[in-house]
Amino acid sequence: MNIYFQKTHQRGFGTWPLKGEVLAQAIANALDAGYRAFDTAQWYGNEAETGAALAAGGVPREDLCITTKVAPDNFGEDRFLASVEQSLKDLRVDQVDSLLLHWPPANGDIAPSLLLLQTALDRGLTRNIGVSNYTVAMMREARRIVDAPLVTNQVEFHPLLNQDKLLTAANETGIPLSSYASVARGEVFKYPLLEQIGRGYGKSAAQVVLRWIIQKGVPLNTMSTKPENIRANFDIMDFTLSSVDMARIDAMTRTNFRVVTKESVPIAPEWD
Incomplete structure (x- = not known):
């Protein structure tokens, strides 16, 4: 697993x-629970508020892992770097820890935005670069286009969706997956099996799902506004699901x- 995702960075707060x-x-509660990795995006419209909340949290910058994502409407050469510089200003940082392309471009030509992403890295605007919502074919092509390591392909990943093709591609290309929609926006809670498994470990269905994702080798992002859920989503490293x-x-x-x-x-x- 890429060193970028080790330790607390395996569990990100979306x-x-x-x-x-x-x-x-929510960010204050997440910091208190132990989160140090935070995920935002230009399209979310909350980078400035995220930056303010993290600054108010008092956690040293070097302990934080901040990810943001460039919106497709900023993929043009005349807008890309300026939009990233605005993101840094809003987030109150000199560079982000990871800069991702939020979606593949609508025309399917991924090379121009990937090369601009590489330029952002070369200029020191980010420590790492990655992508989001890429298919298997795009992962393979991206590996050929970009010289620098791509630290993630952030994709929908949860127990109700088979992403074996992407997992295989991750191993093949060296581009690790990370998850969003980790509990399928609550859909997983309709399945009693998860709660049943959780009882055997003294854990909730949500914790079982998140632990499953981690054991698949996929770092994850979760979001909640309830302090007890924020903490529970973080507290998933003290048990291991059996192979059964x-x-x-x-x-x-x-x-x-x-x-x-x-x-x-x-x-x-x-989608694959």
Whole structure:
């Protein structure tokens, strides 16, 4: 696993769709729970509020791992770097720890935005670069285009969706996956098996899901506004799911429930 995702960085706090005081309080609670990795994006419209909340949290900058994502409408050569510089200003940092491309471009030509991403890295605007919502073919092509390591392909990943093809591609290309929609926006809680498995470990269904993701080798992002859930989502490193329970959860991926579809996000690629 890439060193970028070791230690507490394996468990990131996502900020979508939070704003205002709700966001500020959630970040304060996340810092208190132990989170040090935080994920935002230009499209979320909350970079400035995220930056203010992290600055108010009092945690040294070197202990934080801050990720943001460039919106596709800023992929043009005339807008890309300026948009990243604005993100840094809003986040109150000299550089982010990871800068991702939020989506593949609608025309499918990934080279121009990847090369601009590399330029942002070369100029010191970010410590690491990565992508989000890339298909297997895009992961392979990106590996050929970009010289620097791509530290992640952030994708929808949870027990109701089979992402074995992407996991195989991650091993093949050296581009690790990381997850969003880690509990499928609550859909996983409709399945009693997860709660049943959790009882054997003294853990909740949500903690079982998140532990499953970690044991699949995938760092994760979660979001909650409830302090008890924020803490519980972080407290998943003190137990290990057995191989039998992992297999039982693996079988659930045949459900193939997807949160993000082309109907909900028209620019989404044709998923693997």
